[in-house]
Amino acid sequence: MKPHRTYTTVILAFCAIFAALPWAYAADPLLSWNDGAAKKNIMEFVAKVTTEDSPDFVPVAERIATFDNDGTLWAEQPMYFQLIFALDRVKALAPLHPEWKTREPFASLLKGDVKGALAGGEKAIAEIVMVTHAGMTTAEFERIVTDWIATARHPKTKKLYIEMVYQPMLELLAYLRANGFKTFIVSGGGIEFMRPWTEKVYNIPPEQVVGSSIKTKYEMRDGKPVLVRLPKIDFIDDKAGKPAGINSHIGRRPIAAFGNSDGDQQMLEWIQAGGGTRLMMLVHHDDAEREWAYGAKSNIGTFSDALMEEAKKNGWTVISMKNDWNRIFPFEETK
Amino acid sequence: MKPHRTYTTVILAFCAIFAALPWAYAADPLLSWNDGAAKKNIMEFVAKVTTEDSPDFVPVAERIATFDNDGTLWAEQPMYFQLIFALDRVKALAPLHPEWKTREPFASLLKGDVKGALAGGEKAIAEIVMVTHAGMTTAEFERIVTDWIATARHPKTKKLYIEMVYQPMLELLAYLRANGFKTFIVSGGGIEFMRPWTEKVYNIPPEQVVGSSIKTKYEMRDGKPVLVRLPKIDFIDDKAGKPAGINSHIGRRPIAAFGNSDGDQQMLEWIQAGGGTRLMMLVHHDDAEREWAYGAKSNIGTFSDALMEEAKKNGWTVISMKNDWNRIFPFEETK
Numbered sequence: 001m002k003p004h005r006t007y008t009t010v011i012l013a014f015c016a017i018f019a020a021l022p023w024a025y026a027a028d029p030l031l032s033w034n035d036g037a038a039k040k041n042i043m044e045f046v047a048k049v050t051t052e053d054s055p056d057f058v059p060v061a062e063r064i065a066t067f068d069n070d071g072t073l074w075a076e077q078p079m080y081f082q083l084i085f086a087l088d089r090v091k092a093l094a095p096l097h098p099e100w101k102t103r104e105p106f107a108s109l110l111k112g113d114v115k116g117a118l119a120g121g122e123k124a125i126a127e128i129v130m131v132t133h134a135g136m137t138t139a140e141f142e143r144i145v146t147d148w149i150a151t152a153r154h155p156k157t158k159k160l161y162i163e164m165v166y167q168p169m170l171e172l173l174a175y176l177r178a179n180g181f182k183t184f185i186v187s188g189g190g191i192e193f194m195r196p197w198t199e200k201v202y203n204i205p206p207e208q209v210v211g212s213s214i215k216t217k218y219e220m221r222d223g224k225p226v227l228v229r230l231p232k233i234d235f236i237d238d239k240a241g242k243p244a245g246i247n248s249h250i251g252r253r254p255i256a257a258f259g260n261s262d263g264d265q266q267m268l269e270w271i272q273a274g275g276g277t278r279l280m281m282l283v284h285h286d287d288a289e290r291e292w293a294y295g296a297k298s299n300i301g302t303f304s305d306a307l308m309e310e311a312k313k314n315g316w317t318v319i320s321m322k323n324d325w326n327r328i329f330p331f332e333e334t335k
Numbered sequence: 336m337k338p339h340r341t342y343t344t345v346i347l348a349f350c351a352i353f354a355a356l357p358w359a360y361a362a363d364p365l366l367s368w369n370d371g372a373a374k375k376n377i378m379e380f381v382a383k384v385t386t387e388d389s390p391d392f393v394p395v396a397e398r399i400a401t402f403d404n405d406g407t408l409w410a411e412q413p414m415y416f417q418l419i420f421a422l423d424r425v426k427a428l429a430p431l432h433p434e435w436k437t438r439e440p441f442a443s444l445l446k447g448d449v450k451g452a453l454a455g456g457e458k459a460i461a462e463i464v465m466v467t468h469a470g471m472t473t474a475e476f477e478r479i480v481t482d483w484i485a486t487a488r489h490p491k492t493k494k495l496y497i498e499m500v501y502q503p504m505l506e507l508l509a510y511l512r513a514n515g516f517k518t519f520i521v522s523g524g525g526i527e528f529m530r531p532w533t534e535k536v537y538n539i540p541p542e543q544v545v546g547s548s549i550k551t552k553y554e555m556r557d558g559k560p561v562l563v564r565l566p567k568i569d570f571i572d573d574k575a576g577k578p579a580g581i582n583s584h585i586g587r588r589p590i591a592a593f594g595n596s597d598g599d600q601q602m603l604e605w606i607q608a609g610g611g612t613r614l615m616m617l618v619h620h621d622d623a624e625r626e627w628a629y630g631a632k633s634n635i636g637t638f639s640d641a642l643m644e645e646a647k648k649n650g651w652t653v654i655s656m657k658n659d660w661n662r663i664f665p666f667e668e669t670k
Contacts, residue, residue, distance in 0.1 A: 061540055138582055182542070195586045205396055206586030207517070207542075216582060218575035218601060225604050227582050234583075240553035247473055247551060247562050248569075249584060251530045251541030266553055269560050 029175040032168040032327040032334065038281065038319045042172065045279040046179050049255065056277040058255055060180040065256040065279075066210075066246060066267065067173070069187035069194060071301040072260045072283050073202060074165040075154075077292040079114075079300055081161045082193050083125070085148055087114065089132035097131075134214055134231035137221075138192065141229055145196045159331060162201045166283075167332075168325045169258075173202055176256070184254070186210045186246055188238035188263055192229075210249040212237045242267035260285065261301045268316055280316040282307070287322040290332070364510040367503040367662040367669070373616070373654045377507065380614040381514050384590065391612040395515040399589040400614075401545075401581060401602065402508070404522035404529060406595040406636040407618050408537060409500040410489075412627040414449075414635055416496045417528050418460070420483055422449065424467035432466075469549055469566035472556075473527065476564055480531045494666060497536045501618075502667075503660045504593075508537055511591070519589070521545045521581055523573035523598050527564075545584040547572045573598045578605035595620065596636045603651055615651040617642070622657040625667070 033039040048056040049063065070076040090100070090109050100106035105124035108116035118124060133141070149162055157164060173183050183204055185194060191211030198204045213234040216227040237245040243266055246254065257264070257271040260283040268280040284303060285294050295303040311318050319325075327334045368374040383391040384398065405411040425435070425444050435441035440459035443451035453459060468476070484497055492499060508518050518539055520529060526546030533539045548569040551562040572580040578601055581589065588609040592602050595618040603615040619638060620629050630638040646653050654660075662669045 061534070064542075191583075191586070199396070207399075207584065209586060213583060216579050218578045218605075225578065225601065225608050227578060243553045243560065243562060244551050248526075248548060249542065251526070251544060266560065270553075273560050 029178065030168070030171050032171055032325055034324055034326050036324055038317055038324040041279065041281070041317045042175075045256065045277065046176070048277050050179050058277075062252065062255065063176075063179070063181040064184065064250060064252060064254040065176050065181045066184045066186040066250075066254045066258070066271070067169070068259040068261070068264050068267070069185050069189050069211075070260075071285065072166075072258055072264075073169050073173075073185070074161065075291065076301050077294065078155065080189070081164075082189050083128075084161075085145070085152070085193065086128050086132045087117075088148065088152060089144070090128060093132070130214075130231040133190065133193075134229045137226040137228055138216060139226065141192055142196050145193055149197050157329075159329075162197055163331055164329060165201060166325070167327045167330045169283075170202070170330070172258075173204070177203070181256070182208065184208045184210060184246075184250060186237065186242055186257075186267060188212055188236070188241075190214075191237075210237055210245045212241075238263045240266050243270035246270065255279070257281075258283070260303065262304050262307050263302075265307055265310060268314070272314060272316075280314070281319055282311055282316055283319045283321065286320055287325075287328070289322075290328045291321055364513065365503070365506050367506055367660055369659055369661050371659055373652055373659040376614065376616070376652045377510075380591065380612065381511070383612050385514050393590055393612075397587065397590065398511075398514070398516040399519065399585060399587060400511050400516045400591040401519045401521040401585075401589045401593070401606070402504070403594040403596070403599050403602070404520050404524050404546075406620065407501075407593055407599075408504050408508075408520070409496070410626065411636050412629065413490065415524070416499075417524050418463075419496075420480070420487070420528065421463050421467045422452075423483065423487060424479070425463060428467070465549075465566040468525065468528075469564045472561040472563055473551060474561065476527055477531050480528055484532050492664075494664075497532055498666055499664060500536060501660070502662045502665045504618075505537070505665070507593075508539070512538070516591070517543065519543045519545060519581075519585060521572065521577055521592075521602060523547055523571070523576075525549075526572075545572055545580045547576075575601050577602035581605065590614070592616075593618070595638065597639050597642050598637075600642055600645060603649070607649060607651075615649070616654055617646055617651055618654045619656065621655055622660075622663070624657075625663045626656055 030039055030042065048054055049058040051057060067073055070080050074081070087109060090106060094100055094110055100110060105117035105120045105128060152161060153159060154161060154164055176183055185198060185204055185208065187194065187210070189211050191209055191213045194211055195206040195209050198209050199206065215230045215232045215234045217230055218225060218227055235241065235245065242264065246267065253274040254271050255274065256279040257267050258281045259267060264282065272278050272280055282303070285292055285301065287293060294301065296305050310316070321328065365374055365377065383389055384393040386392060402408055405415050409416070422444060425441060429435055429445055435445060440452035440455045440463060487496060488494060489496060489499055511518055520533060520539055520543065522529065522545070524546050526544055526548045529546055530541040530544050533544050534541065550565045550567045550569045552565055553560060553562055570576065570580065577599065581602070589606050590609065591614040592606040593616045594602060599617065607613050607615055617638070620627055620636065622628060629636060631640050645651070656663065
């Protein structure tokens, strides 16, 4: 071996050891998680798939983890935050639409009767979503979302919506990434409603966000190309749509998935069916004191008894917010 | 400053300098490119967007480059390789379909009359694509593609199709990635036809492949979830579809784009309209000796006179395979 080669080896080894030091002495990466089955399952899973001589070892390129958003990464009560955004937009747009004063679901909404407006069910919601999410360019919509998310506040906590993210899940995202995982959002929410802020809030770039979408159309406006958002559903990324969305956007099967409701069942099934060491987890909202307690009977984020049965049968880990998390939101104290 | 802190700084600085050394003395990263405008434009663009004190600096997260596939990264003559795949599949499936003997476009195809089969135009091609690309699960299709790509050989060169990739473009992909770029494919070709081999061949993982797609359906087969490929177009990632595909899969505007035909015009327009320092390039197939010479009059990879006009008008760089590349395929000698 040439002397130069030897020096190189020594220096590289030294750099490698030095780089590893901070990790060796790092504090608990999942500080907001209480000791228990959930935390243990996460850490054991990560140890297994990252240990090179383990039969469960997974190469970095295949370390893909998918996260639902509403109720998994951020809160979803008293209703999906995107629906609150849509209602706010109806109010903002009302002066341009005098006809809404006498037309449902808008008439009820503008009188402050949200329940009455939503009584029209899916059709009413679809109409509200379309008038507030379509008809503008993608760039215009991005600005609208960015402005709203920077200023609108939650009716109960008075916090910004992007402050109402779960501290334990932020730690989990960072922990997985530190172990070579690529983290994706796979949500029923609108893909272009999430992308303007997920990088800042979750460190998840736009290209790693999968969601529901409407169709867009490329056209020239004043000699400049734009994509116009059309009032036409393109894809619903929920329930059986989630594996299809994963297949379309990621093109390979994740090895870990995190959800919180019936809408996530198929995603977890799909991950598990890949075989090998897999991690499937469901956040259970059972903390009425620090967050909300809901589940089987809630229309939002339904966690049915059937899902609980599936979780038991398949060995999915149910995370109890009450017992597994010592802190819910970043703005709160550790309990 | 504590002594420990000082050591740390010195060591980190040393590591940084050491890590930078190989680059400073590296060989030409674009060895297969002749000196000329094309190579110069690439290197100047990369220098600009990666120089921190430059007004053109672009943060790593926003360094996205998109590449067409057919005719840009690999060859496309005498017809799109995916069409050759489809024709091969028709022959393989023929024993299961005795009715094809008397039904066009299959009857002509099975008699070896490709031209006759394709005389039916888009309808004939769509029919061939659907019977060969739909009706199986995504996992089954992946295996079919993987088997074909590992064994089928090009009629002229007798090479595997994945050997018929352009050496200068492989160097360009690697050079961009070494400079912090994320490289994506944005192709009119089938997304699931490309994903099984793009990581191995181009170092582009499945989640960075955008292409045309058919719809899939999630269902249970023998208690195991599968995605079944339906004979129904989901999305055509060509012409005005390319900016829409980029918006859907990447969610942010690339700063560099590479194509070779009329199908790439809108992608290049879209990248350029983002403003700032951008790189738009078109590969021109003008080397009948080493590859093929075609363009304005070809049905495959049409490079129309109108596109050439657009390129001139907008300052897009046209790459002459004949003059700008000293080597076309990895299996060839440098010229």
